[in-house]
Amino acid sequence: xxxxxxxxxxxxxxxxxxxxxxxxxxxxxxxxxxxxxxxxxxxxxxxxxxxxxxxxxxxxxxxxxxxxxxxxxxxxxxxxxxxxxxxxxxxxxxxxxxxxxxxx
Numbered sequence: 001x002x003x004x005x006x007x008x009x010x011x012x013x014x015x016x017x018x019x020x021x022x023x024x025x026x027x028x029x030x031x032x033x034x035x036x037x038x039x040x041x042x043x044x045x046x047x048x049x050x051x052x053x054x055x056x057x058x059x060x061x062x063x064x065x066x067x068x069x070x071x072x073x074x075x076x077x078x079x080x081x082x083x084x085x086x087x088x089x090x091x092x093x094x095x096x097x098x099x100x101x102x103x104x
Contacts, residue, residue, distance in 0.1 A: 011077035014068065017085065021065050025092065029058035040103055050102045057095040064088045 037051045068084050 007077045010082075011072065014072060014077055014081060014085070018065060018068060021061070021088070026058070026062060026065065029061065033058065047103070054095065054099055054102075057091060057098075060091055061088060061095075064091065 033055055037055065041048045041051045064084055064087060068081055068088075071078065071081050071084070
């Protein structure tokens with residue numbers, strides 16, 4: 001879409017991706033923070049620092065999503081948005097790997 005020059009379609013796809021992130025990924029993060037992470041830290045106080053790091057990952061994802069929304073509002077779709085979306089995927093991948101490695 002972006003490579004073909006169809007910025008309108010790229011912007012629409014970005015809107016759908018942001019909706020997915022908010023309704024699936026970030027809502028999952030909220031649920032983890034409100035339940036699972038609390039249970040983990042209570043059962044094993046040695047994991048409190050790990051839980052804080054994982055919660056920080058969630059906050060970084062929230063910030064990235066908010067930033068992409070702001071970028072779309074002020075300038076429409078751009079290559080910078082594409083870079084932020086790739087970064088968001090990378091943060092999520094690292095977070096998932098670390099969560100599995102450290103908590104399971």
